[in-house]
Amino acid sequence: MKDRSETGGISRRTILIAAAGAAPALALMTNAAEAKIAQAAVKYQADPKDGKQCDACNFFVAPNACKQVDGDIAPTGWCLLWVKKPA
Template identity: 45%
Template sequence: MIEQQGRHSRREIAAAIVAIPATMLWRAAAASDKMTKPQAAYQDTPNGIYSCGLCTLFVAPNACKVVEGEISKDGWCKAFAAVD
């Protein structure tokens, strides 16, 4: 019997279709869910009376729930959410 090259079974095609989104999900999960400092418009100085130390997203002593890297409690970014 002669094999036809370039033809794939339905099972192979279905497996490939499932594998592509799974790979994309794995890559998305591996990526950081946080914004970079430039994306957040982060600055090391407060914006008037508003500063990271007064934000609900600040994680003492120097981190943030939504911005990557080391954050100053005296900094500020566009994700600022005041503590009630």
């Protein structure tokens, strides 16, 4: 029987070991992606600034949340992470 490394194939054992090793790393990345930034860190304010407000931001989630910032977010608020929604 030939060694799989000579034939260029990948053994089932190699795939299973790689998958088992990748699972914890994927779990850590998922948890890190869900972490949100404190309102004070991004200078969140409940009032608009220079005509920019949360309900026009790409990160805003109606009715009062944000994908990036923790806590209740006013649709008329603003923070340093503000990014205009795509048209």
